[in-house]
Amino acid sequence: xxxxxxxxxxxxxxxxxxxxxxxxxxxxxxxxxxxxxxxxxxxxxxxxxxxxxxxxxxxxxxxxxxxxxxxxxxxxxxxxxxxxxxxxxxxxxxxxxxxxxxxxxxxxxxxxxxxxxxxxxxxxxxxxxxxxxxxxxxxxxxxxxxxxxxxxxxxxxxxxxxxxxxxxxxxxxxxxxxxxxxxxxxxxxxxxxxxxxxxxxxxxxxxxxxxxxxxxxxxxxxxxxxxxxxxxxxxxxxxxxxxxxxxxxxxxxxxxxxxxxxxxxxxxxxxxxxxxxxxxxxxxxxxxxxxxxxxxxxxxxxxxxxxxxxxxxxxxxxxxxxxxxxxxxxxxxxxxxxxxxxxxxxxxxxxxxxxxxxxxxxxxxxxxxxxxxxxxxxxxxxxxxxxxxxxxxxxxxxxxxxxxxxxxxxxxxxxxxxxxxxxxxxxxxxxxxxxxxxxxxxxxxxxxxxxxxxxxxxxxxxxxxxxxxxxxxxxxxxxxxxxxxxxxxxxxxxxxxxxxxxxxxxxxxxxx
Ligand code: FAD
Ligand code: DLZ
Ligand code: SF4
Numbered sequence: 001x002x003x004x005x006x007x008x009x010x011x012x013x014x015x016x017x018x019x020x021x022x023x024x025x026x027x028x029x030x031x032x033x034x035x036x037x038x039x040x041x042x043x044x045x046x047x048x049x050x051x052x053x054x055x056x057x058x059x060x061x062x063x064x065x066x067x068x069x070x071x072x073x074x075x076x077x078x079x080x081x082x083x084x085x086x087x088x089x090x091x092x093x094x095x096x097x098x099x100x101x102x103x104x105x106x107x108x109x110x111x112x113x114x115x116x117x118x119x120x121x122x123x124x125x126x127x128x129x130x131x132x133x134x135x136x137x138x139x140x141x142x143x144x145x146x147x148x149x150x151x152x153x154x155x156x157x158x159x160x161x162x163x164x165x166x167x168x169x170x171x172x173x174x175x176x177x178x179x180x181x182x183x184x185x186x187x188x189x190x191x192x193x194x195x196x197x198x199x200x201x202x203x204x205x206x207x208x209x210x211x212x213x214x215x216x217x218x219x220x221x222x223x224x225x226x227x228x229x230x231x232x233x234x235x236x237x238x239x240x241x242x243x244x245x246x247x248x249x250x251x252x253x254x255x256x257x258x259x260x261x262x263x264x265x266x267x268x269x270x271x272x273x274x275x276x277x278x279x280x281x282x283x284x285x286x287x288x289x290x291x292x293x294x295x296x297x298x299x300x301x302x303x304x305x306x307x308x309x310x311x312x313x314x315x316x317x318x319x320x321x322x323x324x325x326x327x328x329x330x331x332x333x334x335x336x337x338x339x340x341x342x343x344x345x346x347x348x349x350x351x352x353x354x355x356x357x358x359x360x361x362x363x364x365x366x367x368x369x370x371x372x373x374x375x376x377x378x379x380x381x382x383x384x385x386x387x388x389x390x391x392x393x394x395x396x397x398x399x400x401x402x403x404x405x406x407x408x409x410x411x412x413x414x415x416x417x418x419x420x421x422x423x424x425x426x427x428x429x430x431x432x433x434x435x436x437x438x439x440x441x442x443x444x445x446x447x448x449x450x451x452x453x454x455x456x457x458x459x460x461x462x463x464x465x466x467x468x469x470x471x472x473x474x475x476x477x478x479x480x481x482x483x484x485x486x487x488x489x490x491x492x493x494x495x496x497x498x499x500x501x502x503x504x505x506x507x508x509x510x511x512x
Contacts (some may be wrong), residue, residue: 001027002026002027002028002029002094002095002096002097002395003022003023003025003026003027003028003096003097003098003099003100004030004087004094004096004099005018005019005027005029005030005099005100005101005195005304006018006029006030006031006083006087006099006100006101006102006369007058007102007273008030008083008101008102008104008105008109009021009031009033009037009051009052009054009055009272010105010142010275010276010400011102011276012052012054012055012232012275012276012277013276013277013279014059014061014062014132015130015131015275016102016127016129016130016233017102017127017130018100018101018102018127018129018464019062019067019165020041020469022443023066023110024051024065024066024068025035025068026036026067026068027067027068027330028068028070028090028094028096029059029060029062029067029068029070030056030070030072030086030087030090031058031069031071031072032068032071032072032079032083032086033052033055033072033073033087034072034074034079034080034081034082034083034085035074035081036083036085037080037082037083037087037375038074038216038357038372040108041390041393041394042220042394043219043220043221043321043394043395044219044221044333044363044394044395044396044463045104045212045216045219045220045221045222045223045399045401046221046222046228046363046397046398047221047227047271047363047396048207048212048216048224048361048374049205049208049223049226050124050228050230050275050352051213051275051393051398052074052211052212053204053208053228053230053418054230054231054277055276056071056204056208057204057231058231058232058445058450059071059229061231061232062254064134064152066510067206070090070094070304070451072086073211074211075211075215077438083109083115084112084115084116084119086263087099087101087116087120087144088116088119088120091120091122091202092292093119096122096288097122098122098125099109099120099122099123099124099125100124100125100127100325101113101124101126101127102123102126102127102128102506103126103127103128103129103254104164105129105321105400105401105402105403106400106401106402106475107323107324107327107401108250110126110433113126114346114431118129121162127475128231131236131276132280132282132313132316133162133280133309133313133427134282134313134316134317135156136160136317136320136321136413137418139316139317139320139321140156140311141335142317143317148422149318149419150176150422151310151314151418151420152310154310154314154317155177155178155309155310155311155314156172157304158310158313159172159177159309162222162281162284162307162309164284164285164305165288165291165298166214166300169266171186173298173302174298174302175293177178177302178302178306178349179251179298179303180297180303180306181330182251182252183251183254183255183299183303184254184255185252185255185256186255186256186435187253187256187257187258187435187436187437188253191256191258191261191262192258192261192264193261193263193264193265194195194245194249194265195245195461196227196241196247196263196268197229197237197241198225198236198322199227199228199229199230199467201226204230205226206232209223209224209226213226216258220343220360220394220395221359221360221361221363221395222360222361222362228271228397229272229277231277232277232278234274234277235269235277236278238269238272239267239269239272239282239283240286241277241287242267242268242269242292243286243287243295243296244295245299246267246407247267247287247290247296247301247304247405248267248290248296248297249294249300249305250265250267250300250303251265251266251297251299251300251302251303251304252265252299252300252301252366252436253265254266254368255368255372255435256368256435256436257351257355257366257368257369257373257432257435257436257437257438259350259354259435259436259437259438259441260354261365261400262358262361262362262364262365262366263366264366264445266303266366266367268364268369268378269283269398270398270403271363271364271396271398273308273312273398273471274398274400276435280308280309280312281311283308284305286306286310287301287304287305288301291380291492295437297374300414307367314405315402315403315406315407315410315420316402316403317395318410318419318420318453319401319402319403320402320407322419324331324345324414326405326406326409326416326434327386327405328387329415329417330384330385330386330419331381331414331415331418332382332413332415332468333382333384334379334382334383334384334385334413334415335361335384336381336382336384336504336507337383337387338378338383338384338385338387338388338391338509339381339383339507339508339510341356341510341512342356342374342391343391345360346445346510347512348442348512349442349444349457349512350438350439350441350442350443350444351432351436351438351439351442351457352371352373352374352377354373354438355369355370355373358359359374359395359396360395362506363395363396363397364397364398365396369424370392370396370407370412370433371407371412372425372427372431373432375408375411375412375413376412376425376426376427376457377389377456377460378412378413378458379412379413379414379424379425379426379455379464380457380461380463381460381462381507382464382467382504385408385409385413385415388408388412388413388449389404389405389408389409392404392407392408393405399493409441411425411495412425416495418504422475422477423472423477424464424472425466426461426465427455427457427461428446428447428455428457428458428461428462428466429444429455429457429458429461430446430449430458431447431455433446434495436480439455442455445455446458449496450492450495450496450499451499451500451501454499454503456503456512458496458509459496459497459499459500459503460500460503460504462493462496462497462499463496463497463501464483465482466485466493466496466497467487469482477480
């Protein structure tokens, strides 16, 4: 009897049981482009094009391998435009004995599938997503009995469990678990991105680009040029290019930001790993192999592996453990609407303009721009977490709620009350000036806090600290902040708070 096997747009992996165990002659694999998924936030048009093209190429590869594939395009007149609608329609037409789906990456879809179970005339099996290296139950065991969740300890367990960068006797390679201290260098003059790959657009991709232009005329972002890898083979080329050419310099300038350089030494692999074109374990193993072969230093390999084996698995664990209430968290009671410039890019602040331009053009900006520019501004200006979350979920090609929400609500906004990070990632213009060359091209001056040309990050930073003194003054990771604030004296403090209020007024009026 036919089994209907559903593959979602971010599950394009042949090794998942849903596909690996399919009976080629009898089972049907359903893949559907639907408006419900393409519009539940205002996705970047490059993200939609990337996924649709990757989905179509994946379907083609399955057909070539002998599978029966039911592929529903967005333009198909019979398309019900939702995933549950397409499953129901396929069940009515194909009369399968059961339906199988790999667990989705977002809570809202998991709920829809649970509801669908009741509506279907046949059983619906939800299979675990085995691409992840830490199962839900394993994360649950790790959380159990801990007063504090810290990524660093989780990461060590993951290193041991998966035998990555380990020496005999359970010791970490190089004698240390973490080489981050070697990885925080400011940009040196002339720091630029090595050559990046650009993939030829075939007929499938050209058709998808045309579809996206027609169906999302008001979509956010620049559609072309379009350089994305859209097949596993291309994604593997991108991975190999990164490992050979870029990984050796990954650690050194991981936190640096340079005008006109959106990529620097970052891997650009998140969109591919998250959509299923690459497996996280193979990515870590290739980075380790480069280190073992002497082709990449340990600080680079370890720093890169920590992001995937550590942070990526950790945020997924946090998401599923604390959803659905996690999305409602707003510990700092931030209520400002998202400034329009997050969408338009129109602001006089050069650092934000730069990060927002990268976002608009490439559906990408690297971690430190997400955290210390767009995230930091939203944190210190008190923007409502839900609005910030919806923005991040929309604008990046790698964005899915399981990874985006903990990064935004937890790491960037401290909205989860310190579950994910032990201190808020708030910073003034001084930090941005140290770690980037943005300030040189700015209407504001990072050295000025009050008055003509004052950098908004300065007064907003101190205002943030003053507003939340009760919460943060006892934080052991912020020893000097309140001592410095008090040393300024009452007059300066009042001036800073008035300046912060003026910045917020300018922000609300679209003049910042
Ligand atoms: P690299 O810098 O090359 O890092 C290597 C890999 O490590 C990435 O490909 C990714 O798989 C993983 N990684 C690195 N940092 C993290 C992290 N903090 N959490 C999870 N995985 C990580 N990442 C997403 O994949 N999707 C998101 O929607 C997303 N939203 C974010 C929102 C905010 C506010 C912040 C601060 C971070 C967010 N991140 C997100 C994490 C990180 O910024 C991106 O993974 C990274 O910038 C992707 O670019 P890259 O592939 O070049 O990463
Ligand atoms: C992000 C996305 C988009 C834009 N479109 C589709 C789609 O048409 N069909 C589909 O199956 N998946 C799509 N996705 C990915 C889903 O939104 C994703 O599977 C869920 O958010 C769970 O992670
Ligand atoms: Fe950003 Fe302030 Fe520097 Fe301008 S001066 S780029 S606003 S940090």
